[in-house]
Amino acid sequence: MRLTPELTVFGVFLVLAAVAICALLAVAFAAHGSTVEQADVQRRGYKLRGVWFRGLAAIAIVGFLLSLPAFPYRHRSQAASSQHYPVTALQFAFVMPPVLPLDTPIVLDVTATDVNHGVGIYDPDGRITGQVQAMPGYTNSLPLVFKKPGQYTVLCMEYCGIAHHLMRATFEVR
Numbered sequence: 001m002r003l004t005p006e007l008t009v010f011g012v013f014l015v016l017a018a019v020a021i022c023a024l025l026a027v028a029f030a031a032h033g034s035t036v037e038q039a040d041v042q043r044r045g046y047k048l049r050g051v052w053f054r055g056l057a058a059i060a061i062v063g064f065l066l067s068l069p070a071f072p073y074r075h076r077s078q079a080a081s082s083q084h085y086p087v088t089a090l091q092f093a094f095v096m097p098p099v100l101p102l103d104t105p106i107v108l109d110v111t112a113t114d115v116n117h118g119v120g121i122y123d124p125d126g127r128i129t130g131q132v133q134a135m136p137g138y139t140n141s142l143p144l145v146f147k148k149p150g151q152y153t154v155l156c157m158e159y160c161g162i163a164h165h166l167m168r169a170t171f172e173v174r
């Protein structure tokens with residue numbers, strides 16, 4: 001049997017579940033027969049809850065601040081100074097330029113002709129580099145700078161009909 005990512009996840013889940021069950025059994029056996037005052041448990045529980053809440057809040061705030069510089073939406077001013085390229089989504093294709101420039105701030109002007117679609121752009125390594133909704137009668141601007149040359153893939157990110165899964169396009173960045 002081949003070790004797929006799904007099997008790895010399943011294996012990790014089984015191990016963690018076994019550890020959790022053992023921990024619960026240990027607590028159950030250790031507590032067997034002894035009684036503790038409700039007020040004592042409540043006081044300790046509330047204290048633990050306070051510490052837990054402040055800890056989680058601190059982690060969330062620090063994580064938010066650390067990740068802020070990596071926020072994927074570039075400054076609005078890029079829209080005015082950049083080269084614009086039209087992208088049209090329709091059942092079941094994307095109409096867009098076959099070649100886009102490397103290391104250049106560009107804006108994709110995205111619209112749809114029939115129903116809502118999603119435009120998800122994947123770099124040559126399969127990592128998502130941008131995504132925006134394509135809506136009929138409306139143009140969404142997606143500012144981008146492509147840092148890697150090669151073949152990019154566009155996938156529809158919103159279920160749009162019977163052949164949604166076939167809706168993809170490729171373009172070259174150079």
Ligand SMILES: [Cu+2]
Nearest residue numbers: 156158160164
């Ligand atoms: Cu779709």
